[in-house]
Amino acid sequence: MHDDVPAAGHARHLPNFREPVTLAKDLMTLDDVSGGRVTLGIGAGTSSGFDATVYGGEPWSARERTERFGEMVGMLDRLLTEPSVTAEGTHYSAHEARTIPGSTQQPRMPFLVAAGGPRGMRVAARHGQGWVTTGAGEDLTPEESASDVGRQVERVRSACADAGRDPATLHTVLLTGFTPDPLLDSVSAFEEAAGRYAAAGIDELVVHWPIPGTQFAADQDAFERIALAHTGGSR
Template sequence: MSLRLSTVILPVYRWSEGREVWRRAEALGFGAAYTYDHLSWRVPFRDGTWFGAVPTLTAAAGVTERMRLGTMVTSPNFRHPVTLAKDLITLDDVSGGRVTLGIGAGGTGFDAVALGQEPWSPRERADRFAEFVALLDRLLTEPAVSSQGTHYSAVEARTIPGCVQTPRLPFAVAATGPRGMRLAARHGQAWVTTGDPALYDEGTPEQSLAAIRGQVERLEAALGEAGREAAGMHRVLLTGFTPDRATPFASVDAFVDFAGRHAEAGIEEIVLHWPIPNSDFAYDPDVFERIATEAPAQLA
């Protein structure tokens, strides 16, 4: 099985520049291009240019033709399933059915309190995530939905004409814990990991790889409990958050070694951050483009 390479383009570009970045991503052959769905993000991006995910993806749909587009990832922090469903149906239509929704429980950063709410406990965050995904699933597959939930409700919400993709656009569920894994097994067409956050600062590449292998095994167990075949779940690694986060971008050979080891652990798609100077993603643009164009043949 060949490994798919994709990219994530942070929404930091005015569209006069951004359109060329998205066009270039498609020209380089990436299978998909995602963007973060935050109101703002960590330093050094906190006080800089940062645009909305759905308008950015809609604009990207107009300047690309082949590659898939999506969020990496959307969360309940500042979204509601009813309004999000309407935006996603529109985006799926504009793109001709090329949208994947990356979705996660969200973190405790700036987005978590931007609307004036108190920070949610880990349990409430997990409860909200489960309710959010289940309702969104219904909204994207049924023409009219009424649902009374603890956190999210819908009253005769119309989502006509529905998605171009049937029965709806795919969900890529970011999850590592038991509840999230079960949610991915019930509603996801793909699963997303960034590795084990506990290993970010002091872990080793070997520990990280073992942790990802363990996550894949737990995902497969959750799929079995849900009565689904493991082969039906696409498995995605978002790079940039493992202990060896910079090493793969030193050369094409270094990346092929990194990607090959993760493919053996069960990963089917690797997402690379588009290079951004003066950030954690300040990779050599020439090496990045060589990885995009040369690595796929070596990983086939």
Template sequence: MASSLRLSTVILPVRRWHEGGREVWRRAEELGFHTAFTYDHLSWRVPFRDGPWFGALPTLTAAAAATDRLRLGTLVTSPNFRHPVTLAKELLSLDDISGGRVTLGIGAGGTGYDATALGQEPWTARERADRFGEFVPLLDRLLSEDVVSHEGAFYSAHEVRNIPGCVQRPRLPFAVAATGPRGLRLAARHGQAWVTTGDPKLHETGTPAESLAAIGGQIERLSAACAELDRDSGELEKILLTGFAPGAPLDSLDSFVDFAGAHAELGITEIVLHWPIADTIFAADQKLFERIATEGLAQLG
């Protein structure tokens, strides 16, 4: 069953490892965050587009060696530039190096800068969903079975070996980012967690109350998708990646408590805060951020 509310962070891969990068991941562990995620992109939006940006899986591997207890993960990996066969091997290795501390956040991908980095034409929302619908089940098999063969519309695997398998059994957990019906069904079937950023239509102009209602509706649809499979939706952790939906959880400790409490009442079980980065949309007071990390959940009672 899903646990009580947990607090995690997402650390963008923008720092050289030996010039402060390693210390951020260690500090995240010291502060008691449940998981530290990072984005799995080749590049991201302005102002990060033309600045330092490192690879997700090497960064997480280094973070695994620099920490002992902190869970680690992507938020999120997508088919935009990943293939299930090679991704599975890298994840299996990362799970081993970390001692079973990895969660794979996975989504259908978007239309950002790296969506066409391999030279393909931009995929429509339907095309992304089609690929995601094959990507997730195949990745599930690759991480769960010793030998896998598959011939699909988009991906193939020929007698692929993934021995000895994941440290976490039957495989490392999937946190599936989805809001549409097809994605929610994938989350219900293959996910150990579900991820939302809220309703994208409300990110810029919506109110906190509208956002809460939208997230509540998403959770209801997720529950319905689980019910179709005779699965208890309470088995899935429900993760909110903040920084996009209306609300200001990093304005003050009280703001965080109000924000977290309202979302916990909806059924959210994990809140993810962006590690502060000055002069970006993720700018925040570092001391306040660390106080929220160490005191925020206790304030919820």
């Protein structure tokens, strides 16, 4: 959670659902109507589950999914920063695609690139203002989880260095709800978890609103106390 940043919209997308040209135009519109307060969160998706099969086709292989992801992010970068784009990729193309009047945020909205493998981390290093991880799963202790996330941070920083980029310029984000931390049990539990992940190199925790009956279920009152403690508000 941020203490000093105003609420902003996050548009989350996977290559499974969009073509780059239409997605870029949708994002440009959101950027406009929000007054430049949208951040794009984008990841490669999975080879199973709803997002892989909703259109009725065969799921992509891990290789194809990763290839499409890199191509999608690179083309979005161009579409949202250049007045006219012509590009022919393996999976996606554009012919004199124009995003008029252009992005509200300049040179474009921030990209938060979710990646756990080396190819995805290279995409984050090249195009992302931020990198997102969900950790390594729930079959660990909280301390083991933080250590694993720390190793992921080291790998994405290495990808930045390999790309000739200062690793300190890449914002690091943990999307919570997929680690063993009971961070929404209380304010103190949240702060303990936040401290562990900060020490591991994470700049920001993204917390789901409690949804009963799901893996994101949590006590609403505790959630609100945590939110208020870290935004300076009052009930």
